[in-house]
Amino acid sequence: MRALIDQGVDKVFGYPGGQIMPVYDSLYDYSDKIQHYLARHEQGAIHAAEGFARASGKTGVVIATSGPGAMNLITGLNDALMDSTPVVAITGQVPSTLLGKDAFQESDVVSVTLPVTKWSILVRTPEEIAPAVAKAFYIANSGRPGPVVIDIAKDAQVGMAEYRHSSCNFIRSYDPKPEIDESAIQAAADMLNAAERPMILSGHGVTIAGAGSELIELAEKADIPVACTMLGLSSIPTAHPLNKGMLGMHGNLGPNINTNKADVILAVGMRFDDRVTGDTGKYAPGAKIIHIDIDSSEFDKTVGSDLHIHADAKEALGRIAALVNQTKHEAWVESFARHEKVETERVKKQELFPDNEDGKMHMGEVVNKVSEAFGHDAVLVTDVGQNQMFSVRYFSFSSPRSCISSGGLGTMGFGLPASIGAKIAVPERDVVLFVGDGGLQMTIEELGMIMEYNVGVKIILLNNNYLGNVRQWQELFFNSRYSATPMKNPDFVALANAYGIAGENVEHRDALGEAIERMKAHKGVYLLNVNIEEMGMIFPMTPGGHGVDEILLNSTEYYKPV
Amino acid sequence: MENQLFTISVFTENQVSLLHQISMIFSRRCLNIESLSVSACSIPGVHKFTITCKSTRPMMEHVVKQIEKRIEVLRAFLHTDDEIVFQEVALYKVPTSSVLESGQIEDIVRQNGARVLEIQPEYTVFEKTGHTVEVKALFDRLKPLGLRQFVRSGRIAVTKATLELVDEFLERQEKRRDRLSR
Numbered sequence: 001m002r003a004l005i006d007q008g009v010d011k012v013f014g015y016p017g018g019q020i021m022p023v024y025d026s027l028y029d030y031s032d033k034i035q036h037y038l039a040r041h042e043q044g045a046i047h048a049a050e051g052f053a054r055a056s057g058k059t060g061v062v063i064a065t066s067g068p069g070a071m072n073l074i075t076g077l078n079d080a081l082m083d084s085t086p087v088v089a090i091t092g093q094v095p096s097t098l099l100g101k102d103a104f105q106e107s108d109v110v111s112v113t114l115p116v117t118k119w120s121i122l123v124r125t126p127e128e129i130a131p132a133v134a135k136a137f138y139i140a141n142s143g144r145p146g147p148v149v150i151d152i153a154k155d156a157q158v159g160m161a162e163y164r165h166s167s168c169n170f171i172r173s174y175d176p177k178p179e180i181d182e183s184a185i186q187a188a189a190d191m192l193n194a195a196e197r198p199m200i201l202s203g204h205g206v207t208i209a210g211a212g213s214e215l216i217e218l219a220e221k222a223d224i225p226v227a228c229t230m231l232g233l234s235s236i237p238t239a240h241p242l243n244k245g246m247l248g249m250h251g252n253l254g255p256n257i258n259t260n261k262a263d264v265i266l267a268v269g270m271r272f273d274d275r276v277t278g279d280t281g282k283y284a285p286g287a288k289i290i291h292i293d294i295d296s297s298e299f300d301k302t303v304g305s306d307l308h309i310h311a312d313a314k315e316a317l318g319r320i321a322a323l324v325n326q327t328k329h330e331a332w333v334e335s336f337a338r339h340e341k342v343e344t345e346r347v348k349k350q351e352l353f354p355d356n357e358d359g360k361m362h363m364g365e366v367v368n369k370v371s372e373a374f375g376h377d378a379v380l381v382t383d384v385g386q387n388q389m390f391s392v393r394y395f396s397f398s399s400p401r402s403c404i405s406s407g408g409l410g411t412m413g414f415g416l417p418a419s420i421g422a423k424i425a426v427p428e429r430d431v432v433l434f435v436g437d438g439g440l441q442m443t444i445e446e447l448g449m450i451m452e453y454n455v456g457v458k459i460i461l462l463n464n465n466y467l468g469n470v471r472q473w474q475e476l477f478f479n480s481r482y483s484a485t486p487m488k489n490p491d492f493v494a495l496a497n498a499y500g501i502a503g504e505n506v507e508h509r510d511a512l513g514e515a516i517e518r519m520k521a522h523k524g525v526y527l528l529n530v531n532i533e534e535m536g537m538i539f540p541m542t543p544g545g546h547g548v549d550e551i552l553l554n555s556t557e558y559y560k561p562v
Numbered sequence: 563m564e565n566q567l568f569t570i571s572v573f574t575e576n577q578v579s580l581l582h583q584i585s586m587i588f589s590r591r592c593l594n595i596e597s598l599s600v601s602a603c604s605i606p607g608v609h610k611f612t613i614t615c616k617s618t619r620p621m622m623e624h625v626v627k628q629i630e631k632r633i634e635v636l637r638a639f640l641h642t643d644d645e646i647v648f649q650e651v652a653l654y655k656v657p658t659s660s661v662l663e664s665g666q667i668e669d670i671v672r673q674n675g676a677r678v679l680e681i682q683p684e685y686t687v688f689e690k691t692g693h694t695v696e697v698k699a700l701f702d703r704l705k706p707l708g709l710r711q712f713v714r715s716g717r718i719a720v721t722k723a724t725l726e727l728v729d730e731f732l733e734r735q736e737k738r739r740d741r742l743s744r
């Protein structure tokens with residue numbers, strides 16, 4: 001416990017069990033310094049720790065017991081690895097004398113977690129605990145952040161060792177802060193200065209590095225349009241004139257089309273995920289690519305670069321900004337507007353101002369209204385599916401660390417617990433969760449955590465009674481054969497009420513505005529169960545395997561820019 | 563792109579689970595490790611893995627970066643055969659009677675550059691160091707004599723380059739440690 005406190009930890013998420021009882025017992029003594037949040041499932045605990053980390057930048061901590069407890073963390077560890085989220089997971093392990101004997105609740109935690117963590121260690125003696133904790137925190141939140149596991153044998157937990165303060169800021173085999181290659185910075189500036197149609201792709205790394213102001217400084221000085229990956233959202237305010245929207249499969253027309261028109265692309269803290277690039281063979285054919293990343297294994301992994309800069313995004317962007325010329329690219333910046341206009345006319349209008357008579361709502365209009373009600377400055381947390389895509393498309397951001405969503409792994413069930421962790425991390429901010437009827441039920445037990453700790457998240461259930469995202473693909477690519485996607489759902493508001501959580505059903509669009517106001521005015525947690533049109537589809541869409549500029553505006557029509 | 567045999571040398575801390583950490587990077591990509599050998603190296607506390615694998619250069623470069631990403635890996639390097647001096651060792655166990663009957667012992671030893679390690683009434687053990695083809699040549703020669711056991715080590719290799727890249731990395735890290743402790 002002292003080792004945790006030394007790392008500045010004052011909040012942990014977890015779930016007890018036999019082999020972690022000594023840790024919980026000492027937690028009891030330190031309850032004035034460390035608050036423990038009891039989840040209702042270990043997966044909930046680790047997603048909460050992820051939400052905590054994503055909202056605050058601090059390392060999230062989760063504690064679980066051996067065997068089943070540790071195994072229930074796997075999804076969250078993988079999720080945190082994919083989305084570069086600093087999490088330290090502490091698991092109990094059977095006594096060291098029983099290791100490998102198939103002891104009760106023994107799992108080979110290190111072996112199972114190695115592929116889904118940045119680092120994983122088994123601790124067998126009490127003396128090793130403090131150094132392992134120090135090292136774990138250093139690894140989790142330096143370089144490219146990620147999850148680490150400390151698996152502590154029960155005898156190490158009960159054994160006595162004099163506590164020696166341990167700190168760690170150096171590991172011989174690990175270099176999290178590469179020295180910047182000056183010539184590469186100069187080369188990047190030269191390339192940008194020579195560019196006629198430059199574009200910046202801003203990824204999660206910009207947020208993690210806290211490089212938002214350097215990004216904006218560079219973009220404004222050299223007049224470079226910025227596009228964000230999904231996890232890069234909120235690295236630059238939505239309303240910034242140079243923010244041209246989101247990249248990727250369901251991103252905006254402008255940045256996707258113009259990726260293939262740009263002559264220089266500066267990609268920062270992003271990893272050219274296939275959801276962003278589509279068919280890499282058709283990706284950015286006319287562009288020289290400059291790639292900045294703290295993780296050198298990302299260079300040339302899926303998309304080749306002409307110049308790569310192995311560096312922290314904040315430092316690199318700041319230095320490049322100092323070297324670029326003050327300039328204007330009026331026609332180029334303006335060229336995004338053309339596509340924006342088409343998107344507004346052909347996609348957004350129907351989504352934001354639909355007029356279907358039954359009053360069932362579209363997800364986009366709900367998201368937009370909620371964003372507006374919270375002054376476009378709430379923390380958005382999403383689950384996975386159509387609800388996620390609509391949320392990130394139609395929510396607006398004013399400050400960094402405002403978009404928390406499971407990107408790399410696309411983990412249904414992430415949303416509810418992550419929103420809890422986020423609210424606990426930044427209680428002064430409004431935290432708004434959009435979740436689907438499918439995803440909510442994957443971790444719905446965490447309503448218990450909300451009830452117990454009065455976590456004031458605003459839950460908007462975009463309820464279409466379908467696994468909507470899969471249904472959409474079935475409609476488009478499987479002849480509308482709705483195999484296992486319609487769902488008979490419970491009375492969600494009654495369920496929330498059972499947990500002492502206030503909420504209401506919104507059946508008709510006419511009632512939406514006032515319901516949102518009631519939710520906002522209500523002190524504490526609130527659940528809106530919104531009656532969503534079942535056959536809703538998320539567009540624009542670049543179907544898998546297509547180029548980024550091959551975009552469906554609806555089920556049948558590809559966008560043809562004029 | 564053509565598959566080609568590559569040699570990867572990996573310098574790591576001497577800790578448990580490293581073999582697992584490295585092998586999982588190959589298995590995840592369905593890459594078959596052709597040979598593997600692990601031992602201490604010239605730097606105290608540092609272990610060296612020598613791995614051979616048939617694949618394309620881009621895939622192998624990707625794998626090397628993924629290996630280096632593991633915390634306890636110092637550096638990893640990709641080599642083709644012309645960049646390294648390499649060797650394998652093989653042992654062959656043959657019935658002594660058939661070796662004697664053949665009357666070829668001297669020829670075998672001279673022509674193949676083999677050594678006799680042990681002669682017992684029942685069996686004789688030959689040892690051969692060399693490249694895979696040479697080891698295979700002796701295998702083919704002993705096979706008709708009723709070869710009982712055969713074992714070949716993984717490849718071991720040193721680079722031809724004069725600069726030791728891992729040393730450079732360690733020096734840089736030591737400087738960083740000094741800066742941090744100040």
Ligand SMILES: Cc1ncc(C[n+]2csc(CCOP(=O)(O)OP(=O)(O)O)c2C)c(N)n1
Pocket residue numbers: 383384385386387388410411412413435436437438439440462464466467468469470
């Ligand atoms: C754990 C997990 N299982 C399955 C999937 C595959 N999947 C992606 S979206 C989706 C449907 C989500 O349905 P719902 O939560 O109702 O959201 P909607 O798309 O309807 O908004 C499914 C099943 C997933 N992403 N994660």
Ligand SMILES: [Mg+2]
Pocket residue numbers: 436437438462463464465466467468
């Ligand atoms: Mg649904």
